[in-house]
Amino acid sequence: MSQEAKVDILTKEAFNQFYKNELTPVIQELERDRKRIVGKLWLVIFSGIAVLVLSGMLNRLNFEYYIYVAFGGVFVVWKFFQIVLEEEDELKLKVKTTAINPLIKRVNESFKYIPNQTIHKKIVNEAGFFKPKLASVSGDDYVEGKVYTEGIHDTSTEMTFCEIEGKYSFSSHQRTVMPYFRGLFYVVDFNKHFDGHVYVFPKKKEIEYTLLENVVEPDKETFKKVELESVSFTKLFDVYGTDPILTRYILTPRLMERIEQFSAYAMTHEAYMTEMFPNMSIAKRRSLRRKKKGYGVMPFFSFKNGMLYILIPxxxxxxxxxxxxxxxxxxxxNYYYDIILALRIVEELNLNLRIWTKQ
Structure with a gap:
């Protein structure tokens, strides 16, 4: 595939045109389905209320079989409620396959979107972000594909990402699990061979409002804190590596600069605001940005044996x-905004990762 397979941000006007031409018929059908299910839900709610009222009236009239009427009515209402829930789940999947999938394809035609798939727990734990390791991983909105370097043919970075929810166990038998993470997880081919492990974590002050504050802690016997030359980078991140030489080999000045830009993008999404609303005044853009602040959290990075893992909590x-x-x-x-934010930041790093190759 040629270099055209790159993340493509539409202006507000272009998005409106795309929505009108490509999505409007689909959305109209989905909206009809939604209204139909909502109507059924209200019918179930009112039926449940009617059963309770009728049971109360029969009880006051000393009708000896009122209890059977109550249980029978509740059972029927509950069965209909389950049907409504099943139809809601079917509609959720339909929204993702018929509307969100075209949005993702519009952003980058090479991406494959699988709504109900997630990255395997073994891969998530392999990144080494969680200690203890996660007992279970669930998730959805799995995306895989390649990000191509502009102007360079047959050169790409393979990546996958999805939403995940991780849980840990209180016991060795994993009978009791508790959630402690939800967010986006990326697996990116680093395009450079190396054996070792390097963590790039936000400073403690940057993660004090996330559930990861006291979870991610590199083993001090295996990992040594590495001081790098970039002052701006070290203000934002702590770096730990199994080998200081390898750490500096991976974290070149260009890559550190890209990671800073990547992190700022995840925090505020300034690039998106500029590209989608190029003609908007600075004041209006700031006002809109206050409502849409990106993810508002710093990403975590793990470079391990030729792979890059990224965690955004x-x-x-x-x-x-x-x-x-x-x-x-x-x-x-808003869906499009989330898609752009999730995918474009990968391209931001890809522009620098292409200075290396595994071939």
Whole structure:
């Protein structure tokens, strides 16, 4: 594939045109399905209320079989409620396959989107972010593909990412699990052979509001803290490596600069605001940015045996369908915003990763 397979940000006007031409018929059908399911949900709610009221009236009238009427009515209502929940799940999947998938393809045609798939727990634990290791990993919105370097043919970086929720166990038998992480997890081919492990973690003050504050702690016997020359980089990150020479081999000045830009992008998404709204005044852009602040958290990096793992602890769900919220252009513009934020930051690093190759 040629260099055209890169992350493509639409302006506000271009997005509106894409929505009108490509998504409007699909969204209209999805909205009809949503209204139909909402109607069924209200019917179930009112039916449940009616059963309770009728049971109370029969009890007051000393109807000896009122208890059977109550249990029978509740059972029927519950069965219908389960049907509504199943239809809601089917609609969620339909929204992702028929509407969100085209949005992802529009951003980068090489990406493959699998709504109900996640990255395997073994790979997540291999990155070494979590100690103790996660007992279980669930997730969805799995994306895999290649990011191509502009102007260079047949040169690409393979990547996958998805939303994950990690849980740990209190016991060795993993009978009791508790959630302690939710966010985005990336696996990126680093395009450079090396044997070893390097962590790049935000300073403690940058992660004090996340659940990872006291979870991610490199083993001091295996990992040594490495002081690098970049003053701006060391103000933001702590670096730990199994070998200081390897650490400096990986973290070149250019890569450190890209990681800083990558992190700023995840925090505020300034580049997105500039590209999607090129004609907007600075004051209006600042006002909009206050409402859309990116993820607002710093990413974690793990370079291990030729791979790069990235963890962004957003502690929220993305691309989520809400049954009681009308499906319209504004909803899908927010979906598009999340997609751009999730995918474009990979390209930001890719521009520097291409200075190396495994071939």
């Amino acid at each position: 957003t502690q929220t769900k993305h691309f989520e369908f809400k049954l009681m919220k009308r499906l319209d252009e504004r909803v899908f513009e």
